[in-house]
Amino acid sequence: MIVAAWTESFKRAKQRMFSPLLILFFVVLIVIILLMLPLKLPVGPMYWDLIVYIDGAHRVAIGQTPSVDFFAPVGPLAYWLVAPLLTTFSNAQPLLLVQWSLLLVSAPPMFVILAHVGQRSRATAFALLLPFLFFQLLPMNVEQYSTYPSVDGYGIYNRHTSILLYSLTCGLIFLVNQRLIFLVVIWTCLALFLLKITGFIAAGLLCSFAFVAGRMSMRVALGIGAAFLLALVALDATLGVVRAYLIDIWLLVRLNEGNLLSRFLQASSLHFGILAPAAGLSVALYWFKVGDAPFRQETRGAPDAGTLARKLDRNSLWLAITILAGLFFETQNTGGQALILIWPVLLAILLGVHRLNGASLILVLSLIGAAALPPFVNVAHRTARALVVQGKFVDVPNADLKALGQVTQRPEIVERAAKMREVYSRFPETFQFLADNNLLPGFTLYSELDFQVGWLMVADEAVKAIREYEAANSIEFKTIMNLNFVNPFPFLLDRGATRHIAIGADPTRAVPAPDPETLAAVSKTDLILYPMCPITTANEALLALYRPAVAHHKFIVLSACWRGYVRQ
Structure with missing residues (x-):
């Protein structure tokens, strides 16, 4: 029994x-x-879409409300879920954090x-x-x-x-x-x-x-x-x-x-x-x-x-x-x-x-x-x-991307990204010509892995350049905006983000024409970044949209890949 x-x-x-x-x-x-672990994942096509979540979640963390304080491509729940987790799990691989939120x-x-x-x-x-x-x-x-x-x-x-x-x-x-x-x-x-x-x-x-x-x-x-x-x-x-x-x-x-x-x-x-x-x-x-x-x-x-x-x-x-x-x-x-x-x-x-x-x-x-x-x-x-080949991949070089830098890719793709950054910076007139003719450097540019890897490396360069400029001029930019599809810099530098603008800024389908309130918010932004590696039709379109608001900003050269507009 x-x-x-x-x-x-x-x-x-x-x-x-x-x-x-x-x-x-x-x-x-x-x-x-x-x-809780600092895991790494290989960068994929259009990987920078992830940063839209990080940008929105950071805005929520500093007191902004989706749709009220910024224009978003999706509903507020996405950012409300990620915001507390981004603070709680600061070492988490961001894609896993967003996916599992x-x-x-x-x-x-x-x-x-x-x-x-x-x-x-x-x-x-x-x-x-x-x-x-x-x-x-x-x-x-x-x-x-x-x-x-x-x-x-x-x-x-x-x-x-x-x-x-x-x-x-x-x-x-x-x-x-x-x-x-x-x-x-x-x-x-x-x-x-x-x-x-x-x-x-x-x-x-x-x-x-x-x-x-x-x-x-x-x-x-x-x-x-x-x-x-x-x-x-x-x-x-x-x-x-x-x-x-x-x-x-x-x-x-x-x-x-x-x-x-x-x-x-x-x-x-x-x-x-x-x-x-x-x-x-x-x-x-x-x-x-x-x-x-x-x-x-x-x-x-x-x-x-x-x-x-x-x-x-x-x-x-x-x-x-x-x-x-x-x-x-x-x-x-x-x-x-x-x-x-x-x-x-x-x-x-x-x-x-x-x-x-x-x-x-x-x-x-x-x-x-x-x-x-x-x-x-x-x-x-x-x-x-993706899991099997991780042992053959190398880390994407970065020093100032926080958890966003916990990424890898094939060594030849990382090498190509570094060389393309040099091409973009040495021959800007070529890419300006392409942009003027409404052409991208590649037909599928944003889905190409070397572009996504290169963008992360260039973003890391921007953080370093901003800190060096602030130290040299004894100032600190309280708000930072980027004339680009994504803007991780308020999150990376623990700063404020411009209100009333669109995040995930695709000017062809997700950026409304700025109203007076939006232009006023942009004009009060301390630093407006403009990426040069490469010059693209989208970045040019964003600059054209917000140009009235940057008319009184001071134009500066931050690095070979970054220009800026500093509020006087």
């Missing part, structure tokens, strides 16, 4: 040890430990979902948890803009949005309890609204279908709407951020006007490898009349689920809706983890395939695999390559 009792106790302990909730908890602890928002609804689903099936709970952790932890996009091993510092907000859409879909598909649905939906939708508006619209499509399909009762739907509006009113009353954010969205829409149909076609072609089998699977499910997995029948117990709801609540339609929502979100994206929100639906389909046999079973299983595998294979392959 004693042996039997011990055996039973061991089995229970083993079950608790391998609980999905416990695994998620331990992963969060491991993330905290890793953020979303766990503060994404982990709570997954705890709720896993606790509920795990009561019925631990295997199903693990099948929801593992994809969540995989895509949440790895800073990689499905898309690839470089054949060399590296990590992706761009598209982070798209990856974050995809993770939240995945969590929302898990809740809508697998939760039964209406109170839990309320908690998961209000949490994820509020986060999506404050993160990226296109993700919020995609979530609205999913939630609307969940309501008409009987997954969500009228009472819960009204409660979600009321709670959502109440939260926005409270945020706006305390910070004034909601109205300012909506104005920013309107300005971004005007700056990025285009044909939505063409964007759908572009997104469809880019992600055809996922879209085609997923669409084919939806048609096959409808054709074979495959309904729902047995446990999903419980969801039809929603108070007001009627005949129409029972007809709509089918795997084939859920898959079609998630495809549409995911595709809409991808119409506005350059990079991310596309269409992973269909995974919970694919899992629900997989749990019901026992109703099929023969050729129909083989077809459905093949289409499930074809739709599910591309994101996983791409991200896993690129991550493995």
Whole structure:
């Protein structure tokens, strides 16, 4: 009897040890430990997008409010999450810190979902948890803009949005309890609204279908709407951020006007490898009349689920809706983890395939695999390559970049970046000619690794030059602005940042024409930097936009790669 009792106790302990909730908890602890370490990652294409987060988070840390005090390409949540972590984990690799910051928002609804689903099936709970952790932890996009091993510092907000859409879909598909649905939906939708508006619209499509399909009762739907509006009113009353954010969205829409149909076609072609089998699977499910997995029948117990709801609540339609929502979100994206929100639906389909046999079973299983595998294979392959080659990479030379300098790349790329810096500085007239003719030095300049590595090295040069100028002239610049896409210098030098300007300053699609308030703020900036390595059309456009505000600044030469405008 004693042996039997011990055996039973061991089995229970083993079950608790391998609980999905416990695994998620331990992963969060491991993330905290890793953020304490000075890890290094290889620089990837468009890596400087990461600095937009650092700039925004630093602004929040010094008391600025997104959309109120500066124009941002995404919602305020991104910077609110990173700001306290940037101070707490000063040695953390910045890309990992930004990527994992979303766990503060994404982990709570997954705890709720896993606790509920795990009561019925631990295997199903693990099948929801593992994809969540995989895509949440790895800073990689499905898309690839470089054949060399590296990590992706761009598209982070798209990856974050995809993770939240995945969590929302898990809740809508697998939760039964209406109170839990309320908690998961209000949490994820509020986060999506404050993160990226296109993700919020995609979530609205999913939630609307969940309501008409009987997954969500009228009472819960009204409660979600009321709670959502109440939260926005409270945020706006305390910070004034909601109205300012909506104005920013309107300005971004005007700056990025285009044909939505063409964007759908572009997104469809880019992600055809996922879209085609997923669409084919939806048609096959409808054709074979495959309904729902047995446990999903419980969801039809929603108070007001009627005949129409029972007809709509089918795997084939859920898959079609998630495809549409995911595709809409991808119409506005350059990079991310596309269409992973269909995974919970694919899992629900997989749990019901026992109703099929023969050729129909083989077809459905093949289409499930074809739709599910591309994101996983791409991200896993690129991550493995980036990790395996780390031993052959060298550190990017820097002395004053703080944690931003915890990066590596191939020695020949670092060497080329150094030589190109010399070319840019010795022959500025060549690059001025290119800029005057609306040409970049390379057609894909910003995705080229040597440019990204070189930009970090040149930014390090700027910090040193600024300190030397301040020491030589017995002054200290309180506010610093950079006429460039990114501005890490207030963060690197612990200074103030110019208010009311755009961060992530792409003048073609993310910089509104400056109003008098903006120009006044720029004119009061102590140091306005202008990068020369290389001269580009974007930098020239930014200088033209803000030229009225620098008219009374003193022009200085800081270094071979940097010019400046000092407030008199």
